[in-house]
Amino acid sequence: xxxxxxxxxxxxxxxxxxxxxxxxxxxxxxxxxxxxxxxxxxxxxxxxxxxxxxxxxxxxxxxxxxxxxxxxxxxxxxxxxxxxxxxxxxxxxxxxxxxxxxxxxxxxxxxxxxxxxxxxxxxxxxxxxxxxxxxxxxxxxxxxxxxxxxxxxxxxxxxxxxxxxxxxxxxxxxxxxxxxxxxxxxxxxxxxxxxxxxxxxxxxxxxxxxxxxxxxxxxxxxxxxxxxxxxxxxxxxxxxxxxxxxxxxxxxxxxxxxxxxxxxxxxxxxxxxxxxxxxxxxxxxxxxxxxxxxxxxxxxxxxxxxxxxxxxxxxxxxxxxxxxxxxxxxxxxxxxxxxxxxxxxxxxxxxxxxxxxxxxxxxxxxxxxxxxxxxxxxxxxxxxxxxxxxxxxxxxxxxxxxxxxxxxxxxxxxxxxxxxxxxxxxxxxxxxxxx
Amino acid sequence: xxxxxxxxxxxxxxxxxxxxxxxxxxxxxxxxxxxxxxxxxxxxxxxxxxxxxxxxxxxxxxxxxxxxxxxxxxxxxxxxxxxxxxxxxxxxxxxxxxxxxxxxxxxxxxxxxxxxxxxxxxxxxxxxxxxxxxxxxxxxxxxxxxxxxxxxxxxxxxxxxxxxxxxxxxxxxxxxxxxxxxxxxxxxxxxxxxxxxxxxxxxxxxxxxxxxxxxxxxxxxxxxxxxxxxxxxxxxxxxxxxxxxxxxxxxxxxxxxxxxxxxxxxxxxxxxxxxxxxxxxxxxxxxxxxxxxxxxxxxxxxxxxxx
Numbered sequence: 001x002x003x004x005x006x007x008x009x010x011x012x013x014x015x016x017x018x019x020x021x022x023x024x025x026x027x028x029x030x031x032x033x034x035x036x037x038x039x040x041x042x043x044x045x046x047x048x049x050x051x052x053x054x055x056x057x058x059x060x061x062x063x064x065x066x067x068x069x070x071x072x073x074x075x076x077x078x079x080x081x082x083x084x085x086x087x088x089x090x091x092x093x094x095x096x097x098x099x100x101x102x103x104x105x106x107x108x109x110x111x112x113x114x115x116x117x118x119x120x121x122x123x124x125x126x127x128x129x130x131x132x133x134x135x136x137x138x139x140x141x142x143x144x145x146x147x148x149x150x151x152x153x154x155x156x157x158x159x160x161x162x163x164x165x166x167x168x169x170x171x172x173x174x175x176x177x178x179x180x181x182x183x184x185x186x187x188x189x190x191x192x193x194x195x196x197x198x199x200x201x202x203x204x205x206x207x208x209x210x211x212x213x214x215x216x217x218x219x220x221x222x223x224x225x226x227x228x229x230x231x232x233x234x235x236x237x238x239x240x241x242x243x244x245x246x247x248x249x250x251x252x253x254x255x256x257x258x259x260x261x262x263x264x265x266x267x268x269x270x271x272x273x274x275x276x277x278x279x280x281x282x283x284x285x286x287x288x289x290x291x292x293x294x295x296x297x298x299x300x301x302x303x304x305x306x307x308x309x310x311x312x313x314x315x316x317x318x319x320x321x322x323x324x325x326x327x328x329x330x331x332x333x334x335x336x337x338x339x340x341x342x343x344x345x346x347x348x349x350x351x352x353x354x355x356x357x358x359x360x361x362x363x364x365x366x367x368x369x370x371x372x373x374x375x376x377x378x379x380x381x382x383x384x385x386x387x388x389x390x391x392x393x394x395x396x397x398x399x400x401x402x403x404x405x406x407x408x409x410x411x412x413x414x415x416x417x418x419x420x421x422x423x424x425x426x427x428x429x430x431x432x433x434x435x
Numbered sequence: 436x437x438x439x440x441x442x443x444x445x446x447x448x449x450x451x452x453x454x455x456x457x458x459x460x461x462x463x464x465x466x467x468x469x470x471x472x473x474x475x476x477x478x479x480x481x482x483x484x485x486x487x488x489x490x491x492x493x494x495x496x497x498x499x500x501x502x503x504x505x506x507x508x509x510x511x512x513x514x515x516x517x518x519x520x521x522x523x524x525x526x527x528x529x530x531x532x533x534x535x536x537x538x539x540x541x542x543x544x545x546x547x548x549x550x551x552x553x554x555x556x557x558x559x560x561x562x563x564x565x566x567x568x569x570x571x572x573x574x575x576x577x578x579x580x581x582x583x584x585x586x587x588x589x590x591x592x593x594x595x596x597x598x599x600x601x602x603x604x605x606x607x608x609x610x611x612x613x614x615x616x617x618x619x620x621x622x623x624x625x626x627x628x629x630x631x632x633x634x635x636x637x638x639x640x641x642x643x644x645x646x647x648x649x650x651x652x653x654x655x656x657x658x659x660x661x662x663x664x665x666x667x668x669x670x671x672x673x674x675x676x677x678x679x680x681x682x683x684x685x686x687x688x689x690x691x692x693x694x695x696x697x698x699x700x701x702x703x704x705x706x707x708x709x710x711x712x713x714x715x716x717x718x719x720x721x722x723x724x725x726x727x728x729x730x731x732x733x734x735x736x737x738x739x740x741x742x
Contacts (some may be wrong), residue, residue, distance in 0.1 A: 080684055085705045091492035091709070108707065112493040179618040184447040254687075255595035259578055262598070397705055400685060411600050433708070434491070 022174035023086035031121040031328035037069060040327050045075040045084035046100035049287075052351055059344045063337050070330055072098075083396075090114055092158055093324065097331045101146050101320040104396045106138065106435065107226075109320070110145035111393040113315060116321040121332030124300020126340050129359040131328040137315045137387055145297075146318025150191045152281040153311055153379055154208040156299040157288060159276045166191035173299040178241060180206040181277065181302045185250040188276045195341040203242045203406035204261040207398050208314070209279055209301075210238050211388055216303050221427075226392030228428040235420030239409045246410055251275070253411035261403070266291045282378045283353045284318060296371075312387045313379070317351030354379045377396040394434025401426055471556060486714035491707040503714035513715070515690050516698040523694065524671040527611040532663055535615040539622035540652075553623070556616050569680030570629070573597055576606045580639030597681055600691035607677050607692060618663040625659035654739045661738045665730050672723050675700070695719055 046056060052233060053076050060072045075096060083105065089095050095114065108190040109115050118125055127135060127147065138146035156173070163170060167185050171180060185198025192198075202209045211221050214234050223229045245251040248266070252260075252269060260267050265284070269275035271291035280288065282298050291294050304311060319335040323326055337344060345360045350372045356360045361376070368376060391398055405423045486503055488496035507513060538556055542549060562568045575581045583593030591722035598600045633651045642650070653660075675696040678686060686701070687692030699719070703712030 084456075087492055087704050087707060109493070112491055112707075114493045169629040256578055257594045257598075258688045259598035262685070262687075400705070403685070404687060404690060407600065411689055413600065413689055430706070433706075 001015045012139075013236060023184065028085055030114060031332060032123055033329055035067075035124065035329055035333060036327065039069050039071070039332055041071040041073060042098060042325075042327060042331055043075060043096035043425060044098040044334070045074045045077070045082075045086070046095040046354075047077050047079045048100075052076075055347050055351055057347075058347050059338065062341075062344055062347075063334060067330075067333070071335070072334060073082070074435055079104070080299050095322040095324060097322055097325040097327060098334060099322065100149075101318040103315060103318075104398060105389050106146050106318055107140060107390050107393045108322065108396045110140050110143070111434075115145040115321045116325065116331075116422075117145065118147060118321065118332065118335070119144050120383045121321070124329050124332040125336045129340065129357045131356065132357055134313065134315065137313075137390065138318045140390065146315075146320045147335055148315035148318055148356040150283065150316040150350065151356050151379060152283045152316040152353045153313060153315045153382060153384070154206070154212060154301065155280060155282045155311075155378060155382075156301055157270055157280045157285065157296045158299050159270070159273060159280050159292065159294050160297050161294040162188070162196060162273065163275045169357070170297075171299070173271065173302075175305050176302045177306055178302045182245065182248075182250060184246060185277060188248050190224075191278075195274065196249040197252045197269065197275045198277060199245055200253075200275035201242060201245060201257040201406075201410070202279045203239070204403055204407075205399065206279070207402045208281075210235065210402065212237050212301055212310035212312075213303070215312070215385065216306060216307040220388050222389045222392055222395075224389060226389065226395075226431055228424055228431065230424055232420045232424060235423055236416045239369075239406070239416035243409050243416055254407075257410065257429060258407060270296070281314075281316070282375045285352060286350075286369060289371050299376060300382055304383075309383045309385050311382055311384045314355065314386055314387065318341040370403055392431050392434075394431045395427055397430060398427060401430070440651030463688045482713040482716055484547065485710055486717050490709040490713075492709055493707075496710065499710070503711045505717070507714065507718055512690065512693070512696075513698060516693045516695050517687070519691065519693050520672065520695040522604060523608060523611070523674065524668060527608040528664070528667045528671050530608070531612045531615045531667060532618055532660065533614055535618035535663070536622050536656075536660070537620045538615065539570060539626060540648075541666065542619075542623060543626040553620065556619055560614045564674070564676050565611065566676060566680050568610070569677050571605060572610055572677070573681055598688055600689040603682070603688060603691045604644075607674075607681065610677055611671065611674070618667060621659060621663055622656070625656050655711045657738045658740060659676055661730070661734050665727055668726055668730070672696075672726070695722075 013161075042228050044060070046052070048056075053074075056076070057074060060074055064070065064072060086095070086099065090109075101109065101115075106115070108191045125147070129142075130148070134148050134151060135144070138144055158170070160170065166186065166188060166421035168191070171184055207221070210230075210399060214220055214230055217230055217234060219229065219234060221228065221230045228307065238278065242251075246254055246257070251257060252275065257269075260269055260272075263289060266290075268278065268288075270278035270280065271289050273292050273294055277299075278288075279301075284300060285296060294300065301311065319338060321335065325331050338348075339357055340360070342360065342363045344363050345355065346367060349364055354376050355364070365373075365376070401423060405414075405419040409416055409419050485496055487498060487500060487622070489499050489502075490496035540555075542552055546552060559568075573580075575584075578593070578595040578598070580596075582596060586593040594602075596606050631650065633655075634647055637647050637651060673696060674694055678694040678697050679693045679700070682688075682692045683696075684697075684701075686697045695715075699712050699715040702708045702715060
């Protein structure tokens with residue numbers, strides 16, 4: 001009797017295993033073929049906040065109306081959980097068909113063979129209205145692994161209400177230097193009396209500030225091959241500046257800085273009106289204005305007129321298609337819709353950045369809110385130089401490494417010199433480890 | 436029908452019933468068994484194999500011998516994580532057990548409403564490793580949190596306890612001590628097992644409460660203390676949620692809340708280095724096994740079995 005049961009169980013297990021294997025190598029259409037007329041379901045995942053979920057869902061419904069046989073299943077998460085879950089689903093061979101991809105991660109995924117070369121789906125994906133330079137940001141060795149969605153620029157956001165309150169004139173951002181920012185920040189902190197600070201500490205959220213510092217002096221974080229070429233002096237100078245801001249009381253105390261950084265955008269010093277100058281992406285102007293309720297203005301970064309401009313267009317995110325998608329042609333068609341459809345663009349607006357599609361950018365210009373307009377104008381007018389190399393494979397923890405070193409400096413656990421050396425060593429070893 | 440026949444009949448029936456039971460039990464067990472094999476044993480064995488490979492989750496694993504284990508020796512951030520974890524275990528477990536024993540002794544004195552107190556003290560154990568409590572913790576120990584409000588009331592200026600690397604780990608230790616409920620329940624049960632006559636005899640001989648505790652309660656409770664110690668040490672080594680939530684998954688500030696398990700998780704899921712993460716998991720198993728072995732060895736010298 002037991003024998004019988006065992007045999008039957010074994011058979012059932014075997015059958016289910018075979019079934020799952022068969023499913024895994026199921027036949028799919030190839031990227032260059034015609035769109036299917038059968039019913040298909042595509043999974044589409046993105047990170048973001050509520051506003052983005054609502055807009056994206058609307059656009060999904062528009063697409064489904066045009067293609068009644070295609071169902072798009074949206075899966076959305078917060079930034080942190082997003083990457084953990086994407087990595088896990090990739091490992092389980094269960095990756096979504098269409099993914100919102102970030103500059104930090106695109107090389108890591110592409111070079112591991114997880115992303116489809118969108119050129120293979122050219123037939124369904126229209127990229128004619130994209131600026132070539134912008135398109136190139138999503139390409140590695142001539143293969144288009146991501147279609148840039150929007151563009152952003154690293155900038156300074158200043159709270160002009162608070163400046164007016166303290167009778168401090170707005171600095172001339174076409175000429176100002178890093179020392180000027182320090183000086184005016186000091187004035188603000190004095191006037192703020194311990195409640196309002198001059199500058200929200202940089203170096204906590206984003207490596208862009210360090211990259212731009214290097215670019216202003218004609219250097220970069222990475223060379224073409226992904227080798228770390230950041231001179232230690234520049235990193236030292238960067239962390240010395242951050243340490244000085246904290247020591248002089250120009251930035252909030254370190255523990256406040258760290259706390260606010262982990263509490264998210266709405267708890268930031270800029271959003272809570274507790275710092276007058278903050279480093280942000282220009283496209284965050286709308287969200288931060290809403291959160292702070294104050295009047296915020298975009299300024300160029302300091303030091304842009306002393307050396308060469310360090311500013312650059314950064315693709316805020318990409319659309320990527322999984323290399324294991326069973327319906328690459330349909331996925332590409334959906335991406336094409338997201339990127340080119342004017343009706344869709346009128347819903348999405350600049351929520352994912354100022355559109356990289358130039359035709360779309362003009363099409364929605366009339367519909368933009370004042371803050372979105374300001375973000376677009378900033379992008380259209382501020383001088384930039386060629387974008388830096390895409391974050392190489394293995395360095396997707398770059399921002400986390402930067403944050404840890406900034407914390408070490410802020411709490412006096414290391415010197416800026418030691419932090420600079422350690423940062424460079426660690427990033428290089430991450431890149432090497434991924435090879 | 437004789438009694439013997441009846442018995443025989445019953446036994447026959449009983450056998451039949453038992454057989455049916457077996458069959459049903461097998462089917463009821465099957466899902467659990469499938470889970471054990473496919474979700475627990477399978478992955479455990481796989482992770483042992485993966486420990487010897489370089490595996491980035493997307494490309495197939497590549498065999499690299501003992502490289503991952505060699506890296507354990509030279510990985511400075513791991514050594515820091517080990518320091519953090521050992522501090523956490525060695526400070527929070529004794530404190531937690533002391534609290535548990537203290538409260539158990541109080542409750543054992545036949546308080547009115549005992550059931551209520553028992554549940555009230557046990558509650559944190561149920562919640563302690565939950566995400567909700569960890570989120571609450573960030574509020575309680577934040578710059579504008581409860582702790583600083585209370586301190587402010589006494590004129591002491593507080594700070595961001597969780598966002599300062601010098602104090603962040605202490606807040607997690609406090610959290611773990613707070614969840615003393617489950618060892619407390621076990622202590623309570625143990626205290627009930629100690630025969631009252633020992634205390635009566637001691638009282639007649641004029642022993643103070645203090646020496647009654649040291650000479651009767653503690654020796655007779657030592658097997659329970661030992662049991663709790665082993666369990667809580669293993670439990671503390673595996674702590675993850677608290678540090679993950681409180682530090683937003685970073686183990687920060689400055690790696691000060693980087694538990695071993697959190698570091699392992701980051702290696703696997705942020706750095707896509709599943710091979711190294713697997714090796715780390717097995718290394719943790721060795722550490723826990725070593726601690727448990729030391730515990731059992733030391734037990735010979737202080738645990739007293741009353742039989």
